[in-house]
Amino acid sequence: xxxxxxxxxxxxxTLTLLGGAPAAGHASVLDGNGNWDIxxxxxxxxxxxxxxxLVEPVIKGTLNLGGERYLTTKLVLxxxxxxxxxxxxxxxxxxxxxxxxxxxxxTVAAFETPLDDTFKDTRVQGSVDYLFPTSPNGKLGFGxxxxxxxxxxxxxxxxxxxxxxxxxNTTLSAGVSFESDQIDPVGGxxxxxxxxxxxxxxxxQEEDDQEGRERSSSESKTVTDLIVGWTQVISPRxxxxxxxxxxxxxxxxxxxxxxxxxxxxxxxxxxxxYEGRPDSRNKQALYGRYKRLMFxxxxxxxxxxxxxxxxxIDSHTVDLTYxxxxxxxxxxxxxxxxxxxxxxxxxxxxxxxGQETQVDYASADPRLSELDxxxxxxxxxxxxxxxxxxxxxxxxxxxxxQDTGIPPEAAQGLSKFDLQPDLTAVxxxxxxxxxx
Amino acid sequence: MKPRPxxxxxxxxxxxxxRFDAMASPCEVLIAGAPADRIEALVTAAADEVWRxxxxxxxxxxDNVVHRINxxxxxxxxxxxxxxxxxxxxxQLHTLSDGLFDVTSGVLRRIWRFDGSDRxxxxxxxxxxxPLVGWHRVRWQNPVLQMPAGMEIDFGGIGKEYAVDRALQTxxxxxxxxxxxxxGGDLAASGPRPxxxxxxxxxxxxxxxxxxxxxxxxxxxASSGDAHRYLLKDGIRYPHVLDPRSGRxxxxxxxxxxxxxxxxxxxxxxxxxxxxxxxxxxxxLKQNDAVAWIWW
Numbered sequence: 001x002x003x004x005x006x007x008x009x010x011x012x013x014t015l016t017l018l019g020g021a022p023a024a025g026h027a028s029v030l031d032g033n034g035n036w037d038i039x040x041x042x043x044x045x046x047x048x049x050x051x052x053x054l055v056e057p058v059i060k061g062t063l064n065l066g067g068e069r070y071l072t073t074k075l076v077l078x079x080x081x082x083x084x085x086x087x088x089x090x091x092x093x094x095x096x097x098x099x100x101x102x103x104x105x106x107t108v109a110a111f112e113t114p115l116d117d118t119f120k121d122t123r124v125q126g127s128v129d130y131l132f133p134t135s136p137n138g139k140l141g142f143g144x145x146x147x148x149x150x151x152x153x154x155x156x157x158x159x160x161x162x163x164x165x166x167x168x169n170t171t172l173s174a175g176v177s178f179e180s181d182q183i184d185p186v187g188g189x190x191x192x193x194x195x196x197x198x199x200x201x202x203x204x205q206e207e208d209d210q211e212g213r214e215r216s217s218s219e220s221k222t223v224t225d226l227i228v229g230w231t232q233v234i235s236p237r238x239x240x241x242x243x244x245x246x247x248x249x250x251x252x253x254x255x256x257x258x259x260x261x262x263x264x265x266x267x268x269x270x271x272x273x274y275e276g277r278p279d280s281r282n283k284q285a286l287y288g289r290y291k292r293l294m295f296x297x298x299x300x301x302x303x304x305x306x307x308x309x310x311x312x313i314d315s316h317t318v319d320l321t322y323x324x325x326x327x328x329x330x331x332x333x334x335x336x337x338x339x340x341x342x343x344x345x346x347x348x349x350x351x352x353x354g355q356e357t358q359v360d361y362a363s364a365d366p367r368l369s370e371l372d373x374x375x376x377x378x379x380x381x382x383x384x385x386x387x388x389x390x391x392x393x394x395x396x397x398x399x400x401x402q403d404t405g406i407p408p409e410a411a412q413g414l415s416k417f418d419l420q421p422d423l424t425a426v427x428x429x430x431x432x433x434x435x436x
Numbered sequence: 437m438k439p440r441p442x443x444x445x446x447x448x449x450x451x452x453x454x455r456f457d458a459m460a461s462p463c464e465v466l467i468a469g470a471p472a473d474r475i476e477a478l479v480t481a482a483a484d485e486v487w488r489x490x491x492x493x494x495x496x497x498x499d500n501v502v503h504r505i506n507x508x509x510x511x512x513x514x515x516x517x518x519x520x521x522x523x524x525x526x527x528q529l530h531t532l533s534d535g536l537f538d539v540t541s542g543v544l545r546r547i548w549r550f551d552g553s554d555r556x557x558x559x560x561x562x563x564x565x566x567p568l569v570g571w572h573r574v575r576w577q578n579p580v581l582q583m584p585a586g587m588e589i590d591f592g593g594i595g596k597e598y599a600v601d602r603a604l605q606t607x608x609x610x611x612x613x614x615x616x617x618x619x620g621g622d623l624a625a626s627g628p629r630p631x632x633x634x635x636x637x638x639x640x641x642x643x644x645x646x647x648x649x650x651x652x653x654x655x656x657x658a659s660s661g662d663a664h665r666y667l668l669k670d671g672i673r674y675p676h677v678l679d680p681r682s683g684r685x686x687x688x689x690x691x692x693x694x695x696x697x698x699x700x701x702x703x704x705x706x707x708x709x710x711x712x713x714x715x716x717x718x719x720x721l722k723q724n725d726a727v728a729w730i731w732w
Contacts, residue, residue, distance in 0.1 A: 014705070
């Protein structure tokens with residue numbers, strides 16, 4: 001007898017049953033030999049509603065070794081405090097979450113965006129870079145960098161080569177960098193899309209771990225970047241630059257502390273699951289920049305960047321600055337930056353009951369949402385030739401999310417919540433640069 | 437655990453019968469053409485296998501994998517290889533049956549008690565339990581199973597049929613004789629009797645004066661029906677067959693469906709699903725090219 005497909009599938013299944021897996025930048029110092037050019041800055045970043053607060057001192061020293069050879073070292077210290085969204089949606093009742101270490105619970109009031117206020121981090125980042133000429137027209141650079149946080153360690157290396165043509169009017173460059181990250185999430189890396197166990201903080205963690213070899217203590221990721229660039233002097237007063245870059249990231253790219261709410265049709269959370277992102281991400285970006293000297297005094301700088309990746313995110317960035325020398329040695333520089341991105345394919349504000357087993361990946365990280373960002377800034381600074389120069393920059397950042405990733409079955413229920421409140425941040429950067 | 441009894445008798449035509457109780461059913465092993473002094477060992481092997489599976493998957497014991505799963509309270513549980521194979525199977529059946537076959541539907545028994553009474557749960561009671569039913573809510577990544585707290589798994593639907601197939605396999609590993617294993621009407625045979633004639637099997641039908649007799653030479657035979665368990669209210673008979681998607685009994689289903697297939701397990705799945713198709717049971721069996729007998 002000719003069996004139909006479903007019956008054949010059943011028979012086969014039964015038989016199986018019974019029978020038995022940043023590259024470090026470099027500063028170009030035009031003058032001085034055996035001198036250090038020291039660049040210091042401190043950035044203070046503050047999000048509204050007592051969200052993320054960041055203080056970031058930076059010190060960079062470039063040693064001119066003569067013969068156009070430069071050694072650059074850089075040290076950055078980041079201190080983050082404040083609260084960041086844990087990915088869950090608001091609810092009509094207070095929600096209690098367990099921190100990743102299991103010991104710390106935090107409760108979020110009804111209708112509030114769940115923020116994890118146990119969020120604190122300190123990051124140390126260092127890099128060394130060496131740039132030297134290989135010929136009158138060729139320059140080769142090598143860099144090493146490392147970054148460490150309490151749950152994250154990254155080491156990287158890069159190499160790049162630039163060659164000048166046509167009396168240095170044209171420069172073609174190519175670079176490659178490789179980064180290896182190790183992530184050791186607090187409490188282990190949860191299985192992607194698994195249900196956050198209720199009451200994980202009840203002191204039964206050890207017992208849980210017996211059962212739950214679901215958490216791996218350490219994850220890793222590698223990122224390989226290729227970049228090719230073309231810089232062209234157009235006239236004595238203008239130049240343009242075009243870069244194409246390809247970035248291939250492979251490994252753990254999930255945020256182990258981020259959740260998604262699984263909601264019923266009333267929009268209320270039934271349970272929470274850990275987010276999960278693909279193990280690979282390929283990005284391509286095209287960058288174009290035009291820079292022009294205006295009135296033999298000011299500098300106009302405009303750039304555009306298009307990025308597309310295989311997570312479904314396409315982004316456009318337009319960046320515009322105008323440096324106005326209002327006196328011989330002082331400038332004022334307004335800054336406008338506009339950013340837009342589409343949402344990642346697996347971005348969901350929340351998942352509808354049962355949807356979590358139908359999807360391969362999901363994240364409620366607002367950074368993967370469709371969003372528009374606008375930065376307005378003003379910088380003031382000095383430009384002395386032979387002494388230290390200071391600068392101060394104040395910027396305002398406003399981010400607006402578009403309504404994407406809302407499960408249609410729960411759209412009405414979720415409509416009573418402010419799912420993606422807009423974000424406002426203020427950035428202040430103070431810098432001082434001097435020779436030593 | 438105290439040893440459970442088996443008995444062995446000689447029947448006519450060189451056939452020996454071993455009997456034991458398992459899975460709330462009388463079980464028998466018929467062996468034709470094996471030396472008399474080996475019968476007891478063969479029956480014991482079959483019984484041990486059925487008892488092993490019963491212990492392994494019974495939801496009435498508190499020291500087995502099903503108990504660990506059902507009391508995990510939302511935590512992931514790693515399961516053994518055999519349970520993993522069974523869960524893979526359950527997942528495939530869920531897909532193949534568009535959600536009708538669901539090993540998580542046992543929770544519905546909390547509100548549907550098929551004791552012949554007229555206690556029909558309210559829609560509110562059903563709605564309260566339904567979020568705890570549905571394989572699609574289960575995270576199954578072999579070998580780790582994670583269910584939302586409150587959900588349960590029950591292998592009762594095909595566990596007995598599987599045990600029958602396994603018991604037959606066990607006996608066949610020890611003898612070339614013709615063997616038939618029968619637990620409460622779900623049975624599997626290794627081949628015809630030595631004289632070439634098929635086994636003759638009586639099917640229990642509620643209300644039938646004489647049980648119909650079916651022939652089986654090899655493969656499996658399984659029956660599903662609501663012979664004893666039902667609710668009766670306002671003249672409507674609510675059989676114990678529950679649709680996991682609606683949380684309500686399937687009305688209009690045949691009294692008994694018997695299916696013959698390559699194995700007892702496959703026959704059991706087909707007969708169970710036929711019943712779940714209610715009044716469309718016949719069409720379902722026809723669409724699946726099943727050799728079946730239906731008693732309305």
